[in-house]
Amino acid sequence: MGFELSPDEVEAFTTELARLREEHRDLDSAIDALERVGAVNQIQVQRLKKRKLYLKDRIAQIEDALTPDIIA
Known part of the structure; x- marks a missing residue:
């Protein structure tokens, strides 16, 4: 059984994901x-x-968390 994220949760995760990816690139540099x-x-x-x-x-x-589970 899966669960769906609310639009607010998706937005929060997407925002955090962008921030984390930027920090990851900055650390690499x-x-x-x-x-x-x-x-x-x-x-x-x-x-x-x-880090x-x-x-x-x-x-x-x-x-x-953002990718829906697909049951094959």
């Missing part, structure tokens, strides 16, 4: 920039990568 500099703080890069992974997981959760 920041990590690339730090690694190009050379003398990089590995702990800082590791923290950024962990990026969290964002990727959250994006997947929201996309799953």
Whole structure:
């Protein structure tokens, strides 16, 4: 049994999804920039990568919530 999201929930998820995707791209750029500099703080890069992974997981959760279940 599935459930349907209300229009307000869909809008909230869509807005959050856009924000998370933007933050994910920004982190990607920041990590690339730090690694190009050379003398990089590995702990800082590791923290950024962990945040990026969290964002990727959250994006997947929201996309799953927005995609209706199809029973084959």
